[in-house]
Amino acid sequence: MKSLLLALQFFTIIPVHKNLPMENRQISGMYSLFPWIGAGIGAISCLGLYFEWSNLMTGFSIVFLGILLSGGLHMDGFIDTSDAFFSYKDRLKRLEILDDPRVGAFGVMAVVLLVIGKVIIVSEVLAAESFHWIFILLIPFFSRATLTMLFGLTRSAKESGLAHFFKQKMNVNMVLFATLFNFFVGLFLIGWFTDWLIAITFAAVLLVFICLFRHWIMKNFGGVTGDLLGASVEVSEVVLWLTLLLLLS
Known part of the structure; x- marks a missing residue:
């Protein structure tokens, strides 16, 4: 429960006015549960489907709620990452x-192009005949699982900051095991509710994305930071939505 409250406190706008311990067990649990925070955000974003809006407006509401409920945390990381990388x-x-x-x-x-592109892609996916609401719930789930996998597999770029503190406190093996379990659960749900081909494609895309993004951050930054992890959430979501668009079209 303390790990869940920590995850809500750090990664959402839900007010948790409580001093919580941040030791090995709590931090490891927080990252193990993190994908389910994404699933919760996705579940709330599904509310946009119940209004008789156009696909474009519904797509905007899904993207907007995702940013709002996470407090813009990952979007901020994407902005900082873009500034740093394109500084050359x-x-x-x-x-x-x-x-x-x-x-x-x-x-x-970068952020303007990201938001506009994401809204357009989500809107196009909503227009597909075989679209299922489970995608809105599970794509934020997978993006957070991707973050925890990258965090567990990659060294810190600097010996300061919140990400470095969490990495020192985290039981890496426990988090990686929990993340693999979360991946399998998410892929099973995709296959069960929709199509096993989509689940297999998602698995392949996520594996390639984790390898390529990790190589990119090691080459350009020498390790991972909180901003880079936030950027991974935003970019992986766009990649998954685009993959879904190609599969459903």
Whole structure:
């Protein structure tokens, strides 16, 4: 329960006004439960389906609720990551830019393209005849599971910050095992409710994404940070929605 409350406190806008312990057990549990926080956000986002809106408006509501309920945390990481990467500076300078609270031009352009592109892709998926609501619930689930897998498999880029603190406290083996279990549960639900081909494709896409994104962050940043993990959530969601669009069209 303390791990769940920690996850809600750090990764959602749900107010948890309580001083909670942040030791090995709680931090490991928090990341093990993190994909289910994404599923909860997806479940609330499904409410947009009950209004008689156009597909475009429904797509916007799904994207908007996802950003709102997470407090814009992952979107902020995507913005900072875009600023750092497109600065074309060396590794140390990029890490400094990640820590800079100011938003640069590259971050603004990247986030505008991300949000517009995501709304359009989700809207197109909603228009498909074989669309199922389970996708709205499970894509945020998979994106958070991707984050925990990357976090467990990748060293910290710097010896400071919240991500480094959590990594020091986390039981990596426990989190990786729980994440693999979460992946299998999500893929089973996709196959059970929709089509096993979609589940298998999602598994392949996620595996390739984790490998490529990890290689990219190691090459350009030398390790993982909280901002890079946040960016992984946003980018993996777009990749999964785009994959779904190609499968359903």
